[in-house]
Amino acid sequence: MTQPILEMRGITKTFPGVRALDGVDLAVERGEVHAICGENGAGKSTLMKILSGVYPHGTYDGDIVFEGQTASFRDIKDSEHSGIVIIHQELALSPYLSIAENIFLGNERSRAGFVDWNATNLEASKLLKRVGLRVNPVTRAQDIGVGAQQLVEIAKALSKDVKLLILDEPTAALNDEDSAHLLSLVSGLKAEGITSIIISHKLNEIRAIADSVTIIRDGKTIETLGIHDGSVTEDRIIKGMVGRDMAHRYPQRTPSIGEEVLRVEGWTVHHPQEHHRVIVDNAHLNVRAGEIVGIAGLMGAGRTELAMSIFGHSYGSAISGRLYKNGKEIKANTVGAAIKHGIAYATEDRKRYGLNLIEDIKRNISGAALDKLASLGWVDGKQETVVANDYRRSMNIKAPSVSAITGKLSGGNQQKVVLSKWMFADPDVLILDEPTRGIDVGAKYEIYTIINKLAAEGKAIIVISSELPELLGICDRIYTLAEGVITAEVPIADATPEYLMQHMTKEKD
Amino acid sequence: MATSVKDADVKTAPPSIKDGFVFLTSRLRQIGIFVALLVIVTLFQVLTGGQLLQSENVSNIIVQNSYILLLAIGMVMIIIAGHIDLSVGSVAAFVGAMSGVMIQDWGLPWWLTLILSLAIGALVGAWQGFWVAYVGIPAFIVTLAGMLLFRGLAQITLDNQRISGFPDAYRQLGGGFLFPGLFPPETNILDWTTVGLGLISTALLVFSQLRGRAARRKLNLDEEPAAWFFTKLGFGVVVILGLTYLLASSRSGTPIVLVVLGILAVAYSAVMNNSVFGRHIYARGGNLQAAQLSGVNTKRIDFMLFVNMGVLAALAGLVFTGRLNSAGPGAGNLFELDAIAAAFIGGAAVTGGVGTVIGAITGGLIMGVLNNGMSLLGVGTDYQQFIKGMVLLLAVAFDVFNKRKAASAAK
Numbered sequence: 001m002t003q004p005i006l007e008m009r010g011i012t013k014t015f016p017g018v019r020a021l022d023g024v025d026l027a028v029e030r031g032e033v034h035a036i037c038g039e040n041g042a043g044k045s046t047l048m049k050i051l052s053g054v055y056p057h058g059t060y061d062g063d064i065v066f067e068g069q070t071a072s073f074r075d076i077k078d079s080e081h082s083g084i085v086i087i088h089q090e091l092a093l094s095p096y097l098s099i100a101e102n103i104f105l106g107n108e109r110s111r112a113g114f115v116d117w118n119a120t121n122l123e124a125s126k127l128l129k130r131v132g133l134r135v136n137p138v139t140r141a142q143d144i145g146v147g148a149q150q151l152v153e154i155a156k157a158l159s160k161d162v163k164l165l166i167l168d169e170p171t172a173a174l175n176d177e178d179s180a181h182l183l184s185l186v187s188g189l190k191a192e193g194i195t196s197i198i199i200s201h202k203l204n205e206i207r208a209i210a211d212s213v214t215i216i217r218d219g220k221t222i223e224t225l226g227i228h229d230g231s232v233t234e235d236r237i238i239k240g241m242v243g244r245d246m247a248h249r250y251p252q253r254t255p256s257i258g259e260e261v262l263r264v265e266g267w268t269v270h271h272p273q274e275h276h277r278v279i280v281d282n283a284h285l286n287v288r289a290g291e292i293v294g295i296a297g298l299m300g301a302g303r304t305e306l307a308m309s310i311f312g313h314s315y316g317s318a319i320s321g322r323l324y325k326n327g328k329e330i331k332a333n334t335v336g337a338a339i340k341h342g343i344a345y346a347t348e349d350r351k352r353y354g355l356n357l358i359e360d361i362k363r364n365i366s367g368a369a370l371d372k373l374a375s376l377g378w379v380d381g382k383q384e385t386v387v388a389n390d391y392r393r394s395m396n397i398k399a400p401s402v403s404a405i406t407g408k409l410s411g412g413n414q415q416k417v418v419l420s421k422w423m424f425a426d427p428d429v430l431i432l433d434e435p436t437r438g439i440d441v442g443a444k445y446e447i448y449t450i451i452n453k454l455a456a457e458g459k460a461i462i463v464i465s466s467e468l469p470e471l472l473g474i475c476d477r478i479y480t481l482a483e484g485v486i487t488a489e490v491p492i493a494d495a496t497p498e499y500l501m502q503h504m505t506k507e508k509d
Numbered sequence: 510m511a512t513s514v515k516d517a518d519v520k521t522a523p524p525s526i527k528d529g530f531v532f533l534t535s536r537l538r539q540i541g542i543f544v545a546l547l548v549i550v551t552l553f554q555v556l557t558g559g560q561l562l563q564s565e566n567v568s569n570i571i572v573q574n575s576y577i578l579l580l581a582i583g584m585v586m587i588i589i590a591g592h593i594d595l596s597v598g599s600v601a602a603f604v605g606a607m608s609g610v611m612i613q614d615w616g617l618p619w620w621l622t623l624i625l626s627l628a629i630g631a632l633v634g635a636w637q638g639f640w641v642a643y644v645g646i647p648a649f650i651v652t653l654a655g656m657l658l659f660r661g662l663a664q665i666t667l668d669n670q671r672i673s674g675f676p677d678a679y680r681q682l683g684g685g686f687l688f689p690g691l692f693p694p695e696t697n698i699l700d701w702t703t704v705g706l707g708l709i710s711t712a713l714l715v716f717s718q719l720r721g722r723a724a725r726r727k728l729n730l731d732e733e734p735a736a737w738f739f740t741k742l743g744f745g746v747v748v749i750l751g752l753t754y755l756l757a758s759s760r761s762g763t764p765i766v767l768v769v770l771g772i773l774a775v776a777y778s779a780v781m782n783n784s785v786f787g788r789h790i791y792a793r794g795g796n797l798q799a800a801q802l803s804g805v806n807t808k809r810i811d812f813m814l815f816v817n818m819g820v821l822a823a824l825a826g827l828v829f830t831g832r833l834n835s836a837g838p839g840a841g842n843l844f845e846l847d848a849i850a851a852a853f854i855g856g857a858a859v860t861g862g863v864g865t866v867i868g869a870i871t872g873g874l875i876m877g878v879l880n881n882g883m884s885l886l887g888v889g890t891d892y893q894q895f896i897k898g899m900v901l902l903l904a905v906a907f908d909v910f911n912k913r914k915a916a917s918a919a920k
Binding site for chain 2: 334
């Protein structure tokens with residue numbers, strides 16, 4: 001066997017309070033397509049960021065050997081110089097520049113400091129031909145579709161004499177036709193001798209083009225399987241992704257489930273800008289008092305979009321479908337109306353959407369229900385402090401006082417502030433989007449306990465999560481969502497990680 | 510007093526010099542602006558050989574800067590919400606011009622003119638608020654257009670002529686004094702109206718502060734060291750009484766516009782701190798998306814802010830016109846920049862979410878004292894411009910530096 005083009009040995013990366021990677025090994029053979037699989041948060045992206053120099057040499061432990069030499073990349077430029085190019089899930093094209101300008105951005109074709117436009121456009125059109133994109137290179141990047149933009153990114157990588165191409169979820173935002181084209185392009189590049197690493201949730205794609213697959217779970221390498229002969233089934237990969245000990249990570253609870261509180265019927269949501277794109281497709285779901293319902297879906301499945309569109313149409317356009325609260329149809333077209341109807345949504349991105357980070361704890365807690373503390377438009381500041389102090393105690397928010405600025409709290413404590421805010425609004429339905437993302441294990445347990453307590457008080461709770469063990473540990477019933485479609489509804493007794501993952505990775509017919 | 514402060518401090522926590530220093534640095538951003546004003550006043554008091562704090566001059570500083578301070582109140586609210594308003598100088602000129610036409614050409618009584626002028630200000634604000642809030646055009650553009658629009662309208666209204674000779678009642682707002690003939694002249698060692706007003710203000714300040722502190726203590730919410738509380742309160746009392754003495758010993762007593770300013774400063778501070786509307790302004794400026802996802806109607810907030818700014822700009826226009834006894838097409842030129850500078854010197858953040866009404870007023874006073882002090886020293890307007898520019902830059906740089914230090918300390 002020949003020398004692998006890339007070997008990563010014992011890679012360990014810690015963030016404050018979290019060990020993201022723990023001795024990960026990865027060996028990629030020259031000229032193969034190597035897939036990396038794992039749940040969200042398993043550490044795939046962190047690993048790729050280390051490989052591409054986003055986290056520079058010295059901030060992690062372990063060795064990278066690329067083309068037989070130990071590599072110590074200082075930044076992305078450094079790794080690109082060696083021939084490693086990463087294409088991120090969120091495309092990084094500048095929308096108002098032309099395709100050709102984007103391809104040579106930071107790497108301009110120039111003479112004596114002036115851009116050589118003829119060379120730029122000529123070389124760009126050659127590269128575009130190589131990736132099979134038939135558009136004029138002077139077209140602006142924003143005027144082409146997502147699939148074409150993805151191809152431009154690959155053309156950009158080719159312009160840098162790429163030896164190892166890393167694709168992070170390349171088909172997550174693409175339709176079937178564009179996906180098929182992209183995958184055949186990756187196979188074509190393999191024939192030209194370019195090695196690829198592909199991160200994907202879509203197991204059928206992996207089986208179609210990858211030669212081997214490495215499975216990562218909880219920051220550790222689980223196994224590397226050769227799959228080019230087709231002997232490894234999707235179930236086999238799923239088993240590697242999800243199998244783990246789940247005991248004692250979730251508090252005990254005896255559910256007491258009452259009447260239906262919220263029902264969603266025929267819910268369809270379109271993309272806010274690209275109105276033809278359907279993001280949530282004819283979803284039906286319900287939740288009862290005292291029940292914890294999970295929504296399982298991989299990144300890009302439309303979980304957050306579904307939740308936010310229910311929460312006062314705060315996402316999407318041309319939303320259709322019906323909402324029933326306690327059996328009666330309601331209209332909740334604004335966030336204010338949704339809150340009045342007793343619906344609350346705690347966001348997955350608490351820094352961007354959940355908190356005013358420059359403001360203190362008490363003002364964040366009162367933020368969604370300030371009217372409860374006010375008479376005739378004037379806020380009772382003392383009562384506000386009393387309320388905030390109550391939550392600080394009952395939620396165990398670790399902060400010197402309720403006047404502490406939320407931006408300085410840890411992730412777990414920030415999440416408790418967000419939860420306090422919505423508990424103070426006293427909703428009947430509480431939608432929790434990734435409630436434990438970026439939180440250490442101890443704080444997670446506390447959050448689960450709070451969720452259980454809310455359910456015991458008779459609130460109807462929807463939990464969105466991409467961590468299957470979490471859903472299996474706390475929910476009474478789970479819906480799976482794939483590409484905007486609810487693909488299954490399972491009571492907890494019948495739910496297994498394998499079954500859920502199958503339906504989460506289900507392709508549209 | 511000194512011993513009682515010490516006692517209280519010992520009770521809360523055994524203090525050391527280092528603790529006190531750490532505490533003061535942590536409050537530096539809060540008090541820095543007041544310290545800066547104090548330093549600048551002291552500096553010019555010394556440089557001008559005592560001219561700065563002569564009673565007539567103090568009265569002058571207040572009246573000369575009153576319209577900028579009025580604008581600064583509205584401006585800081587707009588800036589806290591994350592917007593900007595470049596049109597206020599033009600709006601003030603337009604409203605001043607309209608008031609001239611109402612009085613001189615239409616023969617309306619002064620009180621009706623004042624009411625209608627404020628209403629015009631509200632309409633102008635509603636116009637700009639509509640474009641910002643409901644159409645979604647950045648405030649910078651809308652008010653840049655408004656700056657040209659209302660300057661043009663002011664010139665059209667006046668046909669490029671000045672209107673002078675306003676009735677006395679109208680001019681009171683800009684140039685009048687409170688009850689000048691209330692007491693017989695022979696008793697006037699001091700202006701007793703001013704003395705009374707000063708004492709009442711002091712009493713109100715002390716009473717409200719002590720009551721607030723007592724209520725917080727009862728609920729066990731007080732987090733402020735006693736020494737700090739009483740120092741702040743004592744400082745406030747000294748400032749009010751000092752100002753009272755200076756104004757009372759001047760020829761004419763309390764300028765009416767100072768009373769208006771005082772009431773508005775207190776009222777708007779209360780609105781920003783304690784009203785739902787004010788809280789929503791901070792929330793909107795601090796994190797727009799989080800505010801929207803908490804059910805805040807941010808469009809209505811934006812709209813109302815510009816209506817409010819329009820009314821305050823109209824009031825500034827009336828004060829300015831009254832003081833000069835003249836409405837001119839070029840009035841209010843560059844007022845917007847002074848008001849914006851006042852807000853930023855006073856600690857408002859360019860990114861929104863941070864700032865106070867009192868800070869903006871103090872920032873405006875810093876500019877005013879600088880102007881006045883340099884004029885007394887005979888510094889030319891050329892150098893004045895230069896120095897004011899440096900002060901604005903350094904004030905904001907200080908703020909940025911402080912924030913960065915706080916951020917790295919948090920890590």
